[in-house]
Amino acid sequence: MKKSTLKNSLIVxxxxxxxxxxxxPLYIIFTNSFKTQKGIFLNVLNLPFGKYFTFKNYAEAFVQLDFFHSFLNSLLITVSSTFMIVVFASMAAWMLVRTNTKYSTFIFFLFAAAMLVPFQAVMLPLINIMGKLKLLNPVGLVFMYLGFGSSLSIILYHGFIKNIPKELEEAATIDGCNTFQVFWYIIFPLLKPITVTVSILNVMWIWNDFLLPQLVINKPEWQTIPLKMFYFFGQYSKKWNLALAGxxxxxxxxxxxxxxxxxxxxKGVTDGSIK
Incomplete structure (x- = not known):
């Protein structure tokens, strides 16, 4: 009993x-974002207090960061990319499951193998090709996210769809539904749990991504929040109070x-595993 108590205490x-x-690190960033420049230099670990406490850092950083504009850019790119990934990955996974041939198996494993290829290995040829196609803009960025995000999404959808009875589709076909209607009215609504999971994972990845937008976006008015933050932090690296507030x-x-x-x-992962 004593050993068990000691073990639990050590774990705690x-x-x-x-x-x-x-x-x-979060404590240091948050507390120092409310300090003046002098307050940060005096003591990084102290809580902001007295004459060293200020809200002005946030107001100035908000304006300098052009937050609303960069927020809308990030929102538009993230929502568009995630929507396309969900639509195309779910359709591709459905066809790969229902077309049970050696070619569909090969294509599925091709998508799985694509996840092993690091982005750094293909980024220069990719940017070169997209530049020739004049797609170094937010539209081209969305298509690139579709390509990079499809592999994992197809694998997640593939495992979920395998558990959906094929008899549902056969019944819908007998009732007069074509292939398009079978997918959108029968299959896609059943994919809601895994669609939520796929959407969340892609939203968090695309929203926080820095490298691909940094290579593609070459105009200030197109910059996303991570990209705008990168340039902002470099500009105000000596003004740590503004940089941390930003x-x-x-x-x-x-x-x-x-x-x-x-x-x-x-919930999405759990529902997918017990469906």
Missing amino acids: IISILLGILFLS LVISMIPIVIFYVIAQKHII
């Missing part, structure tokens, strides 16, 4: 220490989204 202590370790502002949308959506990730 280690968990607390790890929690402090992982949360300490960093907190850029984190807020995705943190809110994750808090709202995290239960759906677990």
